[in-house]
Amino acid sequence: MDLKAAMESNKGDINQRFRYLLTKYKDKQCSLEEMKELFEYLGEDHYRAILESEMLEDYKSLVPSASVHKVDWDSVYENIISPQKHQSRPLFPFWLSVAALFLVVISAGIYLWNSGFSPVRNTGEHTIVKRDIAPGSNKAILKLGDGTQIVLDQAQNGFLASSGSTKIRKASSGQVVYESGNSDETGDVQMNTITIPRGGQFMVILPDNSKVWLNAESSLSYPTAFKGRSRHVELTGEAYFEVAGDRNHPFYVKSGRAVVEVLGTHFNVMAYQDASYASVTLAEGSVRVNAGTGNILLRPGQQAAFAHENGPVTLHDVDPDEVTDWKNGYFQFDNTPVNEVMNKIRRWYNVDIEYRGKKPDVLFTGMISRNNNVSKVLTLLEKSGGVQFEIADNKIIVKND
Numbered sequence: 285m286d287l288k289a290a291m292e293s294n295k296g297d298i299n300q301r302f303r304y305l306l307t308k309y310k311d312k313q314c315s316l317e318e319m320k321e322l323f324e325y326l327g328e329d330h331y332r333a334i335l336e337s338e339m340l341e342d343y344k345s346l347v348p349s350a351s352v353h354k355v356d357w358d359s360v361y362e363n364i365i366s367p368q369k370h371q372s373r374p375l376f377p378f379w380l381s382v383a384a385l386f387l388v389v390i391s392a393g394i395y396l397w398n399s400g401f402s403p404v405r406n407t408g409e410h411t412i413v414k415r416d417i418a419p420g421s422n423k424a425i426l427k428l429g430d431g432t433q434i435v436l437d438q439a440q441n442g443f444l445a446s447s448g449s450t451k452i453r454k455a456s457s458g459q460v461v462y463e464s465g466n467s468d469e470t471g472d473v474q475m476n477t478i479t480i481p482r483g484g485q486f487m488v489i490l491p492d493n494s495k496v497w498l499n500a501e502s503s504l505s506y507p508t509a510f511k512g513r514s515r516h517v518e519l520t521g522e523a524y525f526e527v528a529g530d531r532n533h534p535f536y537v538k539s540g541r542a543v544v545e546v547l548g549t550h551f552n553v554m555a556y557q558d559a560s561y562a563s564v565t566l567a568e569g570s571v572r573v574n575a576g577t578g579n580i581l582l583r584p585g586q587q588a589a590f591a592h593e594n595g596p597v598t599l600h601d602v603d604p605d606e607v608t609d610w611k612n613g614y615f616q617f618d619n620t621p622v623n624e625v626m627n628k629i630r631r632w633y634n635v636d637i638e639y640r641g642k643k644p645d646v647l648f649t650g651m652i653s654r655n656n657n658v659s660k661v662l663t664l665l666e667k668s669g670g671v672q673f674e675i676a677d678n679k680i681i682v683k684n685d
Contacts, residue, residue: 302331412674417658420500420632422458423484429474429508436460436478436486447508448472450491459487464509473511479503480521483634485611490517494535495526497611500631501556522554524608527569540592542575551582552608555592558627563589567604573597606651613655617648622671626682633658636679644671644684 305322325331424436428445436454444452449465460478480486480498487497491509498504502521510533519539527535529548537544539555540562549569555562564573566582573580573588575597580588585604590597609616615628622644626637632654648668652661662673662680674681 413659417633419655420483422486423481424486425479427477447474450508461489462491464491473507473509475505475507477503477505482631493528497524499610519553521556524552524611526550545572561589562592563587565604565607615652615654617650619647619649622646638679638681640681640683642684646670
């Protein structure tokens with residue numbers, strides 16, 4: 285093999301490696317080291333051209349009239365290699381598994397698209413900040429059956445209370461754990477309620493070892509021991525459940541007009557009253573959802589969505605990881621209108637929202653870390669165009685751009 289042929293062969297091998305890494309990234313299988321390697325390739329014009337060509341073709345196949353702006357890869361790379369607060373799973377924009385619209389992973393945030401299919405551009409920071417606001421944290425109030433209230437984020441680790449043979453304690457990792465004693469059906473059982481304020485989240489392990497992650501402005505009521513042939517809890521707001529399997533004792537979640545029947549599975553329930561709809565999303569196992577229109581059986585990757593008061597239940601195929609990313613520290617937006625985006629920000633940062641003038645007609649798609657101060661989140665949203673923000677005391681003012 286002559287030198288030219290050898291060089292062409294080596295170039296082909298490198299191109300193959302780049303495409304291999306790109307495919308792994310799209311399939312959400314890329315490790316952090318492989319992502320760093322991928323972005324090293326993107327430091328060269330040759331590989332940027334390959335990627336941008338694929339992006340343009342794939343995106344035009346979805347939106348023929350659209351154009352794709354040049355990506356600031358240097359900025360993207362600096363963000364991907366910067367230290368991450370959470371390494372629970374890689375940060376992947378969910379649309380990349382469908383089409384390579386663009387490649388970007390940012391520790392602080394994401395690449396956002398607005399309702400006009402215009403990608404984020406670096407237009408400078410416009411957010412007016414008088415006093416920045418820190419993100420939420422683990423906060424909760426536990427109300428016992430006798431009315432006693434325990435502020436869990438201030439409580440010491442260890443024993444908190446008891447109810448019959450059930451001991452309630454706060455684990456060193458922060459969650460509340462219910463430890464059942466004997467299975468005496470006649471034992472004392474009380475209802476407890478854990479309430480998560482705005483700016484908080486919390487995890488509780490129920491007496492049957494089911495795990496529940498509660499989002500901000502949510503509450504869960506449950507007995508200190510599950511007696512009888514079934515297990516019942518009631519939810520307001522949003523929670524992710526990993527229910528301990530027990531076919532002889534089905535698990536029921538009541539939330540608004542819906543009742544979710546579970547045998548042992550992982551699922552998310554979102555029923556905020558200020559959201560445009562409520563939903564049940566199944567990650568593993570199977571659940572039956574009854575929202576007053578009969579039972580609907582979900583399979584993993586399906587979401588049942590319905591209005592709060594009445595109306596039909598609609599089924600959608602979704603990526604459960606995207607729906608539940610809130611518990612892993614991320615906001616996920618998928619063609620989300622500005623009022624719903626601001627409701628999530630309001631709950632997590634414990635702020636009030638004020639709209640000045642006409643409410644911006646903008647839809648956001650993307651992923652942003654919930655570990656940022658609110659000014660960083662708002663700046664990222666502003667860069668999509670069509671909206672500006674001002675932080676004043678404990679209020680965020682939303683204006684048209």
